[in-house]
Structures are given as structure tokens and as C-alpha cells.
Amino acid sequence: MAEPIMTDPTMTRTLRDNIERLSDRAEQQAKDAPLGDRLADAITRFAGSMRFVALHAALFGGWIVWNLGWIPGLEPFDPTFVVLAMEASVEAIFLSTFVLISQNRMAAAADRRGDLDLHISLLAEHELTRLAGMIEQIAEKVGVSSDPEIDEIKRDVSPEQVLDALEQKSTD
Template structure:
């Protein structure tokens, strides 16, 4: 008798309404940003995507391989048109110039997106820090009223203090300067 097989299906996890909303908003923002892109940006992205693929590598292997095989005389009956391979070198150099430019354009776009995300992360972190400081004060007041001894712990007192972001940035800069010296 064959063993019974069971199939289990897993339902999609419930992500909660806030997270589901955030995912939808972010996806809509990506679509809106893509719709606002200039044609030049779309071309640069398409070129970068293609040149970063294995199809591009295979195409170049075939093209350059045939070019070299023909011009070193390995293909009988086909006349050499670039016996010194100077034209191939020039074509490859010009292609490299354009490809590096397309890659730099794409990297600049990605850097701008990453910078915007980092700024958003920073703003959300600062807001969260502010809100948590107020929640900590409220909880400490409740704990004190209820007579919870941990309410007077130094760490509990510390988390009730607002953090000044500029002071943190200055401290990090000072530490980095000290490490460089």
C-alpha cells in the first residue's frame, strides 16, 4: 500500500491593513515615478538592463568571435576586412565609452532614489524617537503612580529624555575625526 500524501496549502499571511496600505502606496509611487521619467532615462535604464545581462555577453562573444575568426583567416572564403583588428578595437572603445555613460546615468538615478529613501528613513526614525520618548514618559508616570520600583531605574529615566539629532551627528563626526587622527 502506497503511503498517503498530503498537500498543504499555506494561505497568504495577513500583513495587516497598515502594512498592506504601505505596500500599495509605495508601488503606486514607483509607477508614478516611472511614468514621469524622461525618454532618455528610460533608454538609459533599458540599455543598462540589457548590457548587464548574459544575452549581452553571448552576443559579444558571438560577434567578436566571428570578427576575430574572419580577420585572422580562420573562415575560408570570407575576405578579411580588419586584419590588424584596429577597427574592432575602435568599436569596442567607443562602445565602452557609451556603456560606461549609461551605467553612470543609471547609478546616479539609483543614488538619488537611495538618498530619498534614506531621508525618509531618517525622518521616520526621528518621529519614532520623539513618539517613543513621550510614550516612555507616560509609562513611567503610570508606573510611578502604581508604585512600580523599576520606574526610578536610571535607564528608565534616560529613555524619557529627548534625543537631539544634531548632538548625535556631532558626536559621530567627532569620533570619526578622532579615528582619522
């Protein structure tokens, strides 16, 4: 059996700390979510489970068997299944709404993670650009010839230019 990730000795302390902080933040955000959002998430989780499928198979199956008149002594109460259809339609409306609420929350969280990823990538790119300049200066001091591409590496990337180029490429 694999060792739990948080006790894996090959994982750095910094990585473990980052995982722990991100996990704590996700738990706190879940606790701080409005009651309606937490309710929608709980309903969506249940509706996406096999217990939900089994419960509906039993309820709808029992309803159908009863109203087909197959159970002796039980008089059908919905012989045309109009009430069953209406109940299923109303349930579908509510379930789809709960799913959309949960998806909207997940999309917002994904957008925040994407923004964080972009910010971290830009910071890392900026730091690497500065390091490339320092390395070139060190190389000059010790008399080592530098890479001819160092000038390109030393230039900061403009995120706006990249986005503009991507947008232009997608419209071509």
C-alpha cells in the first residue's frame, strides 16, 4: 500500500506546507460559503451518487408497479402516470438548478486558481529574467562567453502582448 502523501519522505517540507495551506483554505472557503450554496453542493453530491439512483429506482419502480395494478389489494392512484411525470419534471428542474449553482461555484473557484497560476507564472518569469541578467554579468566577470540568446531571455514577457497575439491568432 502506498504511503500517505503528507508523510512521503521524498516530498519537500515546502511542498507539504503548501498542500496543507491550500487544503486548509479550501476547507475554510467551504465553511464560509452561504447556506444556499452549501445546500446546493450537498444536494448535487447526493444526486450524483449511486444511493440516489437506487432510491429513485426503488421509488419509481414501486410507483409504476403499484399503478400498473400488479400488487394485489393496492388500488392504482396514478394509472396514467401523470402525477409521476409531473413529480419527475419538478425534481429535474430543481436538480438542474442545484447542479448549475454548484457548477457556477466550481467555475468561480477555477477562475481564481487560473488567476493565481498566471500570477505565479508571471512572477517566476520575471525572477528568471532577472537571474538570466545576473548570470550574464557573472559570466562577463569571469571571462566566459555568454549565450547569444541571452538578450532574448533577459527581456520580460508582457502578458498583454501574449494575450493580444493569442486573440489575433484565434481570429485568423
